[in-house]
Amino acid sequence: MTTETDIQTFLQRTERFAREVLAPQVPAWERERRIGREVFEQVADIGLTRVELPVAWGGLGLPFSAKVRMSEILAAVDFGFTMSVINTGNVANKLAREAAPDVARRYVADIIHGRRFGSVALTEPGAGSDFSAITTTATRGADGWRIDGAKAWITNTAISDVIVMYAQTEAGSGARGIAGFLIDGQRKGFIREPAFAMAGQHTLGTGGFRLDGYIARDDEMLQPPGKAFKAALASINGARTYIAAMSCGMVGEALRIASDYGERRHSFGVPLAEHQGWRWRLAEAGSELAACRMMVNQAAGLLDAGQDAMLIAAQAKLLATRMADRQLPLLMQAMGAEGLREEYPFGRHLIGARLANFVDGSTEMLLERISAVMRRS
Template sequence: MTDTSLRTSVLATVDRFCREHVQPAIADMERTADFPYELYRQAGELGLFRIDVPEEFGGIGMDHVLPLLAAERIARTSPAFAVTFANCADVLTPIIAKAAPHIAQSIVPQVAEGSKIPCISMSEPLAGSDVSAMRTRATKVDGGYRLNGRKMWCTNGSVGDVFVVFAKTDPDAGSRGISAFLVEYGVAGFERGRDEPLTGLRGNPTSELVFDDVFVPETHRLGAENEGFKIAMLTLDSARLNAAGMALGTATAALEIARIYALQRQQFGKPIFQHQGLQFLIAELAAEIEMSKAVWLKGLDALGRGDAKETTALASVAKLLCTEMAVRVTTECVQIMGANGLSKENSAERLMRDSRAFQIFDGTPQIQRLLIARHLVRDGLMIF
């Protein structure tokens, strides 16, 4: 099977999985906000977490682009489960690249099959965009490190099994004094805090983590000491393209719901789609989706070619455009549907709530503008 036919086959499997399993699970996720363990297990059985995992770890060994395409498709049905799916690849990247071989061999296959839920934890109460402000400390001791501190906003933190945790090993060195560690839940001193009651993404818990003198063996450090910031950067471009793609999928789903509604809803003797004011609005929203998608696909192309410089620039542009577009599109789609758009009987209001998160994580719009401006100062216009 060629790479193209395999990609088509995988995406067809993703679409079927969304129809048969994700869609029926949404009502319970919205009602309870509980993590969908059964849905996660089904995704693992289908091999969805294996897509870009190297074959030596039991994966399919495809490139890093296919999981991003899959996450966009899942987000058309459930942005919340799309984040859970995308988080898996984001966590595996630094483990595969930087973990000791025997550690990676013991953990990656279990994550790839869906039997272990992975998490990545960097943010803290006083350290979000300003990573160098983190206060969690990893103090060197005989045979390893003692980890002390508190983390926030950890995706799937309350259900996770294995965590990539970033901590200061040189408190005076800013971002150059951060190291990354692999910590499995269950070790002494590692406790889960509360889940944040977020506006959207129900069923995708965002959690507090507490580390109280947790011993981490030196073998569980990822990469060299004080290399943590560089390790975080390994995943950032793909994570931003992931956020952009999931926002794109969310907006696409919302506009399709509004389009169908506008064709069916009758006012003043004809479908509301035939009223020019509404017709033009829907056309504008469709154009915004297509423009944003073009930039996102250009970023995926750079990622697939391994052009790191181009990928970094386009990842920031795509995240800025796609996430801001998604908030506008989903909000307007609720408006198009009027009171029906506000009803939880329809998906439009859920998609509107979910879309907001994509603007915030992996770098806010303000951070993306800053990064784009830095690129312009250093390298000029992004004409590739």
């Protein structure tokens, strides 16, 4: 039984790690275009990749809302690093809950101790928003499932080798034929592509991989056709909630830095914050942030209680990502040229906010989801 004290202790450790370990190193990782894998031992010690994992599997067994709060704290420093940590944790959690116990036992401990990294791979070079159009094939053979195809835009693939992946078992059958598999990147037939060079946020190690005659054993099929499509989307309300929280984290940190700067920097003989035109900008950002946080809390509360959060999670992500897209450039502007310096997170956060518009449902797909729920009610 976890208590609020357990959650607070975990969040305080997360805060300390974000401030003392992450913040000083992230600018260099971005410059070097890589995931900061050297801190994953500390990540493991604090438990950042095993927040929700049941205690019996070595997890902290905390409620989903604790992971949401952790996401906001980490993303205040770096969106990409947070995505990397969360995706690895999601794989451990999925395996413990959905894989055959023997299969899960082979991987979960290595993942949560920072020895192996995880990805969840739906997207392909030719299929993003339309998940049912994936063309990676899984063909039944004597020794298991032969898998051929390619995945693209997958978080962590620069280093991950425990991958929950979806493939089509029956060409032309769309969502119905999709099955979920565990892919071990250390096996024959797995070919890692170089990580993508992007506009920024290389700390999430986005890239792709190919499977060429890869054999997944029978017990490595995580969900059979008919169940996998739904299972893949089952966790999306949670993902939308933590992405919304991460957007709040980036804006909250930008607001904190700008507020502090406004008291120290003078123009026309007074601190910047004395100028009405300057401080109103921060008042707008703070008000939007407060509203988005309320939506995040509502979605997380519903998910903790096992209730339907489809509408509020989609709305929270829609509005929080829009807020980050709009407010981050304005808060950066409030810093003058100083905000361009690498030691501040503004530049990285601008790209983080852009990426947040695509991961776990693009803005357009969210609007589709929201209108579908509204038309039903």
